[in-house]
Amino acid sequence: MSPHPHAPSQPSPHTGQDLAGRLALVTGAGRGIGEAVVVALLAQGARVLATDRDADDVAALARRHGAEVTDRQLDVTDAAAVEALVAEAEETLGPLDIAVNVAGIMRSSQAVELTDEDWATTFAVNTNGVFHVARSTVRRMAERGRGSFVTVASNAAGIPRAGMAAYAASKAAAVMFTKCLGLEVAARGVRCNTVCPGSTLTDMQRALWAGSGPEAEEAAARRVVEGDLAAHRTGIPLGRIADPADIADAVAFLVSDRARHITLHDLYVDGGATLRA
Numbered sequence: 001m002s003p004h005p006h007a008p009s010q011p012s013p014h015t016g017q018d019l020a021g022r023l024a025l026v027t028g029a030g031r032g033i034g035e036a037v038v039v040a041l042l043a044q045g046a047r048v049l050a051t052d053r054d055a056d057d058v059a060a061l062a063r064r065h066g067a068e069v070t071d072r073q074l075d076v077t078d079a080a081a082v083e084a085l086v087a088e089a090e091e092t093l094g095p096l097d098i099a100v101n102v103a104g105i106m107r108s109s110q111a112v113e114l115t116d117e118d119w120a121t122t123f124a125v126n127t128n129g130v131f132h133v134a135r136s137t138v139r140r141m142a143e144r145g146r147g148s149f150v151t152v153a154s155n156a157a158g159i160p161r162a163g164m165a166a167y168a169a170s171k172a173a174a175v176m177f178t179k180c181l182g183l184e185v186a187a188r189g190v191r192c193n194t195v196c197p198g199s200t201l202t203d204m205q206r207a208l209w210a211g212s213g214p215e216a217e218e219a220a221a222r223r224v225v226e227g228d229l230a231a232h233r234t235g236i237p238l239g240r241i242a243d244p245a246d247i248a249d250a251v252a253f254l255v256s257d258r259a260r261h262i263t264l265h266d267l268y269v270d271g272g273a274t275l276r277a
């Protein structure tokens with residue numbers, strides 16, 4: 001019999017090793033936020049299949065973190081490669097409990113200056129990649145009746161940003177895809193959420209500060225924190241740029257059983273930068 005709706009509930013288990021025995025696939029794991037996600041999942045006891053377009057970066061990551069990390073080259077734009085890797089991983093490592101989409105690219109340009117290639121490549125990675133990973137992983141999770149899927153999108157998915165039209169549109173599509181997916185598989189025990197980072201100190205962020213030495217980089221970081229009226233951009237109310245670990249902690253929470261009643265959620269980790277407008 002199902003418990004009475006007003007019966008005292010069982011506390012959700014929180015042992016500090018919340019992901020012990022779980023296997024997680026992470027895309028874009030070679031550096032930046034992806035690497036931080038791998039570290040955060042390992043800290044909670046998970047085994048991680050760390051994938052990236054760049055094979056050397058994930059191989060180095062696996063060497064740094066030992067036997068709990070298996071590294072594989074994977075370009076998320078290649079649907080057949082995603083399916084082959086997931087099938088092989090389930091054969092050799094076991095069922096995937098968790099999938100986290102971190103792979104992403106940014107082409108910065110005025111909307112009307114974007115080339116066809118800029119547009120297509122941005123969507124191929126940021127949107128199609130999420131779809132490919134979902135189709136291969138969530139289908140299997142739903143058959144087993146359990147699993148957790150997280151897409152790292154961007155706060156640009158929820159607020160217009162100058163110079164980021166393709167990027168923001170591709171991320172908004174990935175967020176809505178993840179929510180629709182989550183709705184379809186909720187009854188089969190699979191939770192699907194998104195994490196939307198604001199400015200985070202990685203190579204992607206530094207690329208926006210092109211041509212910079214340490215001093216120029218500091219000035220650029222200050223402009224991000226203080227805001228830029230000419231670009232219609234508020235600053236960051238919490239007064240700092242995120243570390244990759246700030247984003248990874250949110251992911252690690254959402255994939256754990258501590259978030260067992262959270263699905264279709266869009267968690268902004270941006271220090272208040274979008275004022276949740």
Ligand SMILES: NC(=O)c1ccc[n+]([C@@H]2O[C@H](COP(=O)([O-])OP(=O)(O)OC[C@H]3O[C@@H](n4cnc5c(N)ncnc54)[C@H](O)[C@@H]3O)[C@@H](O)[C@H]2O)c1
Pocket residue numbers: 027028029030031032033034051052053054057074075076077102103104105106125129152153154155196197198199200201202203204205
């Ligand atoms: N850094 C930020 O300020 C910021 C803000 C909001 C959202 N994000 C998002 O967070 C995610 C990680 O960003 P980051 O800052 O760590 O970026 P990054 O450029 O430092 O790392 C991105 C990783 O994705 C990999 N990658 C790129 N294309 C791929 C593909 N086709 N297949 C597989 N892997 C691929 C790269 O090799 C790289 O290792 C991205 O989706 C990005 O859009 C970043």
